Amino acid sequence: MSKFWSPFVKNLVPYVPGEQPKLTKLVKLNTNENPYGPSPKALEAMRGELGENLRLYPDPNSDLLKQAVARYYGVQTNQVFLGNGSDEVLAHIFHGLFQHDAPLLFPDISYSFYPVYCGLYGIQSAPVALDEQFQIRVEDYQQPNAGIIFPNPNAPTGCLLALEAIEQLLKANTESVVVVDEAYIDFGGETAISLVDRYPNLLVTQTLSKSRSLAGLRVGLAVGHPDLIEALERIKNSFNSYPLDRVAIVGAAAAFEDKAYFEETCNKVIASREKLVAELTGRGFEVLPSAANFIFARHPQKDAAGIAAALREQGVIVRHFKLPRIDQFLRISIGTEEQNQALLDALN
Numbered sequence: 150m151s152k153f154w155s156p157f158v159k160n161l162v163p164y165v166p167g168e169q170p171k172l173t174k175l176v177k178l179n180t181n182e183n184p185y186g187p188s189p190k191a192l193e194a195m196r197g198e199l200g201e202n203l204r205l206y207p208d209p210n211s212d213l214l215k216q217a218v219a220r221y222y223g224v225q226t227n228q229v230f231l232g233n234g235s236d237e238v239l240a241h242i243f244h245g246l247f248q249h250d251a252p253l254l255f256p257d258i259s260y261s262f263y264p265v266y267c268g269l270y271g272i273q274s275a276p277v278a279l280d281e282q283f284q285i286r287v288e289d290y291q292q293p294n295a296g297i298i299f300p301n302p303n304a305p306t307g308c309l310l311a312l313e314a315i316e317q318l319l320k321a322n323t324e325s326v327v328v329v330d331e332a333y334i335d336f337g338g339e340t341a342i343s344l345v346d347r348y349p350n351l352l353v354t355q356t357l358s359k360s361r362s363l364a365g366l367r368v369g370l371a372v373g374h375p376d377l378i379e380a381l382e383r384i385k386n387s388f389n390s391y392p393l394d395r396v397a398i399v400g401a402a403a404a405f406e407d408k409a410y411f412e413e414t415c416n417k418v419i420a421s422r423e424k425l426v427a428e429l430t431g432r433g434f435e436v437l438p439s440a441a442n443f444i445f446a447r448h449p450q451k452d453a454a455g456i457a458a459a460l461r462e463q464g465v466i467v468r469h470f471k472l473p474r475i476d477q478f479l480r481i482s483i484g485t486e487e488q489n490q491a492l493l494d495a496l497n
C-alpha cells in the first residue's frame with residue numbers, strides 16, 4: 150500500500166492465477182492448458198508474420214480473424230467480438246452489459262474471476278447455489294437480475310449443462326443479458342452459438358487458450374446479437390484499440406482453419422480424460438462427470454490440500470481451491486498420457 154494509491158485501488162481484490170512455475174521439469178496439471186501444442190499451421194502463419202510488418206499497427210478490427218470465426222460458426226462478422234484472452238472479453242461484458250440496478254447471478258461454485266470483475270466495476274452479485282450434485286438448476290435463476298453468467302462446462306467442476314436447459318433459462322429470462330462462458334465447450338459439449346439468432350440477449354464467449362492450445366497468445370471471443378457486440382466494441386475502443394497484435398490475428402485465424410488438428414487433439418484429450426477418470430475411481434476417488442479438459446475429484450479419506458502438497462513434492466502440480474464446499478476437491482488438468490501416468494505413479 151502507498152499514499153499514492155487511490156481509495157479504489159486499496160479496496161480491489163484481484164484474481165490470483167494458477168502458478169506458472171519456473172522449473173521446467175514439473176508435470177503441470179494446474180491451469181488447464183492443452184498438452185498438445187498449437188496447430189502447426191497456426192505456428193507457420195505466426196512465423197510468417199514476424200518481419201518488417203511488425204513496424205505497423207495491427208488491424209484494429211482484426212477482420213481476418215473475425216471472418217475466420219464467422220465462417221467457422223456460420224454467423225456474420227458483426228456478431229463476433231474479439232479480445233486479448235476471454236478474460237478481457239469478459240471484463241468488457243461486465244463493464245458494458247452488467248452494470249444495472251439488480252444483482253448479477255452466477256453459480257456459487259464457478260470461475261473465480263467473476264466476483265473480481267464485480268469488484269472492479271462496482272457490480273452487485275448474488276451467488277446461486279449449485280445443487281448437491283454440483284449441477285446448475287436453471288429454475289434457481291428466475292429472479293430479478295442485472296445479468297446471468299456461468300461457464301459451460303462449469304469451472305472448476307467440469308459439469309455440463311445441456312443446451313435444452315440453457316434454452317429454458319433464456320425463455321424465462323428475456324430482460325437481461327445471459328452469458329455462457331464456453332472456455333471448455335470443445336471437450337464434450339455443444340455450443341450455444343446455435344441459439345444466438347433466436348435470443349438477442351444471449352452472448353457466448355470462447356477462448357483459444359484451451360481447445361486450440363494457444364493460452365500464451367491471448368485470444369478470446371464473444372458471439373451474439375450485433376447490438377450486444379456493438380456495446381463491447383464501444384468499450385474496447387474506449388480502452389485499447391489494438392487488443393490483438395499482428396501475430397495473434399494470423400495465428401488464431403489459422404488455428405480456426407485447421408479443423409483436422411483441432412479435432413484430433415480434442416479427441417486425444419477426451420480419451421485420456423476418460424482413462425484417467427477410470428484410474429482415479431479405481432483408487433477410491435469420487436470424480437464429478439467432466440465435459441472439460443480437467444476433472445474435479447475428491448478422496449473420501451484423504452485431505453485434498455494434503456494430497457496436493459504431497460504431489461507437489463513429487464513434481465506434479467494440480468489446483469486446490471481453499472473455498473467453501475470444494476476444499477476437499479482437486480482440479481486436475483488432463484495432460485499427455487505420460488503426464489497422467491506420472492500423476493498416477495505419484496498418487497500410488
Ligand SMILES: Cc1ncc(COP(=O)(O)O)c(C=O)c1O
Pocket residue numbers: 180181233234235236237260300304330332355356357358364368369
Ligand atoms: C471458465 C473460464 N473462463 C474464461 C477463462 C479465461 O481464459 P483466457 O483468458 O485464457 O481466454 C478461463 C481460464 O482458465 C476459464 O476457466
